[in-house]
Amino acid sequence: MQIGAIIEKGPMDWQIIQQMNGQAVISLSGSWTAKDNAVAPRVFARIVNEETGETVIPWKKSDDEGNGKWKMTIANVPAGGLYRLETCLSLNAEHDQAMEWAVRGDMIHHIGVGDVFVIAGQSNAAGYGKDPAYDPPEIGLHILRNNGKWALASHPMNESTGIVHEANREISNPGHSPYLSFARKLKRALGYPIGLIQTACGSSPLSAWNPEEDGYLYRNMMDILHSQEAGKVKGVLWYQGCSDTAVEESLTYLERFKRMTTRLREDLDDPGLPLLTVQLNRWVHPVHETSDRNWGRVREAQRQAARQIDGVYVVPSIDFGLSDTAHISASSNLVLGERLARKALTYLYGKPVLCDAPDIEEAVKTGPGQIRFQFTHVSDRLFVYHQGAEELPFVAEDDEGFLHAVGFEQTAPHAITVTFNREWSGACRVHGAFEQHPKSFVPIDFASHLPMLAFYDIAVKESE
Incomplete structure (x- = not known):
């Protein structure tokens, strides 16, 4: 039979505990066993840095639940680690006792x-x-x-x-x-x-x-x-x-x-x-x-x-x-x-880096059979790999069917104007890289090299 402090509920080895405002709370509970020489037995626990053995949270006394049971909460555990959580059983907690010579206790390893x-x-x-x-x-x-x-x-x-x-x-x-x-x-x-x-x-x-x-x-x-x-x-x-x-x-x-x-x-x-x-x-x-x-x-x-x-x-x-x-x-x-x-x-962390992909903001008719595709989240300029219009991932659609690109011009760092194979009739909508297996190359932001987000069924506006 095991002696000393026994952990029955608490973190697992290797567990990462969610921090809040740079700290975490760890709850523990369990039982203890000792020989007849225990006068005022009490379980203690501490947290040490696993790399160095340095104390992070010093020995803390548990709450006595009676009948050989104990529980405790360790607050203000700093974000970091890995840590080792140690327990021990003091046989006389009412008097000073060197914890290194207390009765052994369970440990939890590699927690963060x-x-x-x-x-x-x-x-x-x-x-x-x-x-x-x-x-x-x-x-x-x-x-x-x-x-x-x-x-x-x-x-x-x-x-x-x-x-x-x-x-x-x-x-x-x-x-x-x-x-x-x-x-x-x-x-x-x-x-x-x-x-x-x-x-x-x-x-x-x-x-x-x-x-x-x-x-x-x-x-x-x-x-x-x-x-x-x-x-x-x-x-x-x-x-x-x-x-x-x-x-x-x-x-x-x-x-x-x-x-x-x-x-x-x-x-x-x-x-x-x-x-x-x-x-x-x-x-x-x-x-x-x-x-x-x-x-x-x-x-x-x-x-x-x-x-x-x-x-x-x-x-x-x-x-x-x-x-x-x-x-x-x-x-x-x-x-x-x-x-x-x-x-x-x-x-999530307020540490800004380039992370947003080009995203269609609007599609605007600029002339017969022409649509300007305007994007947000372009840090430098849109780059289309100098490919032909037929390789662009943009299509337009009206009541008669799809319209296909036959020419294009980069009219601004964040905009591409595409000429389609015919003028549309009635309402027109555009799609970009929407297919099950889209074309291989899509416009990217040259600074982040992030490709545009695919889009579908965007209404074309009339130019003001």
């Missing part, structure tokens, strides 16, 4: 205080990059694995060895994820650990994440968070949408995503909870009659979500390479993680 992000969505959130890429584990980048235990984060993040919540078990072995790269960049910029909680599941539709529909993966995610007594998390990393590229689902995607976001913030008691989202890449697969429009509608919903919902942010992925017909490659995932981290640094 930093920011925790939840990974949610479908296969590109789970991570299916299959090409080699250097993205090694690093102390201070930790993950709550599917076996219910915290560990050093490494790929594949959503593997299912010993899984304790089968709702998000992958059918096949996943691969490389963008989120280790994301966490690494944040840790280096912020100077404290980053934790990841993986809840994604390949092929999952939005209905699985929306508690007003099926919602089984939403409930699974909340169960995982509650099992950790996580309380607050810093934000949600969301990549999802491929499974909603059918007519009905694409038409309702934005409103259903809004409802999911509202419920998530309510259930986590965090009305401003940030969601860092990714606009869909592509699917290299035969196109059926409505698939281009369906993909365009989902991408436009993702673009609009970032415009219409406070605390929702979006980055493009349209320029990334694939490992197969649908999954972002490992080498591109490294860049995707960095894009998301730059967005987080700017909007």
